[in-house]
Amino acid sequence: MRQDRNYSDVPGTYVMDGAHARQGYPLNMFCMSLNQSINRAAYRADPSGYLDTYALSPAQRKAVEARDWVGMLRLGGNIYYTFKIAIFDGLSMQYIGGEMSHISEAEFRQMMIDGGRPPTPENLFTKTRRGSSDG
Known part of the structure; x- marks a missing residue:
């Protein structure tokens, strides 16, 4: 397990x-x-x-x-x-990235050109971890 x-x-x-x-x-x-x-x-x-x-x-x-x-x-x-x-x-890596991100291949490619997705608490940690001292 x-x-x-x-x-x-x-x-x-x-x-x-x-x-x-x-x-x-x-x-x-x-x-x-x-x-x-x-x-x-x-x-x-x-x-x-x-x-x-x-x-x-x-x-x-x-x-x-x-x-x-x-x-x-x-x-x-x-x-x-x-x-x-x-x-x-x-398939391209951009296509796979788009599939995983729920956006089109072109949108994913542009997001990478623009420097990626900015980090936010929502995409960094779950609710339980955001409030913990070890996260």
Whole structure:
């Protein structure tokens, strides 16, 4: 069972600690396999059969099939590895960032050009953490 850490309640943040890395290992290994053209061809030919060769949890498999980018991160995916699926699909990092931020690719790109989203208490900490002395 995963132990809550003092960083567990930062909204939208999935810290890659040891527990998260272990949880995501099969997902990340699937993603890394897409570096090889032979594996990309196998996945393209039979996505379900190819996914069967990895010990993905049902939730991880569902997230991959749905291209639930945030879901993959929640389930232990590392953004550098899960982005390999986006590359496989012909998607840009700006597109994925927009999907995760609920804005268009063009809006996300402009936000990055403009210096990003300003930090606010709402996007830094949950209500319980905002009032604590360790946050």
